[in-house]
Amino acid sequence: xxxxxxxxxxxxxxxxxxxxxxxxxxxxxxxxxxxxxxxxxxxxxxxxxxxxxxxxxxxxxxxxxxxxxxxxxxxxxxxxxxxxxxxxxxxxxxxxxxxxxxxxxxxxxxxxxxxxxxxxxxxxxxxxxxxxxxxxxxxxxxxxxxxxxxxxxxxxxxxxxxxxxxxxxxxxxxxxxxxxxxxxxxxxxxxxxxxxxxxxxxxxxxxxxxxxxxxxxxxxxxxxxxxxxxxxx
Numbered sequence: 001x002x003x004x005x006x007x008x009x010x011x012x013x014x015x016x017x018x019x020x021x022x023x024x025x026x027x028x029x030x031x032x033x034x035x036x037x038x039x040x041x042x043x044x045x046x047x048x049x050x051x052x053x054x055x056x057x058x059x060x061x062x063x064x065x066x067x068x069x070x071x072x073x074x075x076x077x078x079x080x081x082x083x084x085x086x087x088x089x090x091x092x093x094x095x096x097x098x099x100x101x102x103x104x105x106x107x108x109x110x111x112x113x114x115x116x117x118x119x120x121x122x123x124x125x126x127x128x129x130x131x132x133x134x135x136x137x138x139x140x141x142x143x144x145x146x147x148x149x150x151x152x153x154x155x156x157x158x159x160x161x162x163x164x165x166x167x168x169x170x171x172x173x174x175x176x177x178x179x180x181x182x183x184x185x186x187x188x189x190x191x192x193x194x195x196x197x198x199x200x201x202x203x204x205x206x207x208x209x210x211x212x213x214x215x216x217x218x219x220x221x222x223x224x225x226x227x228x229x230x231x232x233x
Contacts, residue, residue: 001078004061008054008057009057010047010053010055019210023216035208042191050066061079080157082163094145125141139167162191164193
């Protein structure tokens with residue numbers, strides 16, 4: 001299904017955070033959203049998920065208008081979300097974190113078991129630590145768990161907010177490999193500060209500045225130095 005965002009605006013008090021943001025992405029495509037801190041990237045993702053209300057505009061996924069739907073309804077249309085900061089359940093085990101996500105979609109016990117084995121195949125360390133509390137994992141392991149939890153909902157569009165932030169290089173490499181394998185069957189929308197990572201994994205990109213889209217195009221044709229000037233602090 002195609003995600004189409006049209007003239008999306010979001011206000012926080014008197015501040016105009018998102019300004020007529022428009023873009024579209026196709027099935028099995030990876031779109032990178034780039035921009036400096038404060039450009040509106042996380043606000044955009046939270047609006048897509050229904051965690052923040054949009055002031056105006058349209059968010060359409062396939063034939064469904066998402067604007068106005070609560071987050072759980074958006075998840076059931078096929079959206080999966082990995083927030084910045086991971087937000088795992090620290091007092092629950094790895095297995096329980098994944099199970100809660102799978103059950104939120106109404107999955108039966110056999111489907112929950114299957115979902116867990118699927119994410120363990122992607123992130124083997126989670127299988128080794130299935131009975132360990134989420135709060136006892138390293139930062140990189142928590143990020144893998146956060147991605148696994150989103151995948152347990154069986155999304156057709158996975159939305160990730162800075163998945164490489166504060167992560168050691170070996171785990172960044174694993175996350176890149178997982179995203180590359182996933183985009184053969186689902187769409188991925190990625191907010192990322194690490195430009196080389198974003199360019200290597202994405203098919204297309206959009207750049208946000210002060211809440212507006214100022215540039216977009218094919219990642220293979222990205223002018224690295226030009227885009228870096230929009231992203232660097």
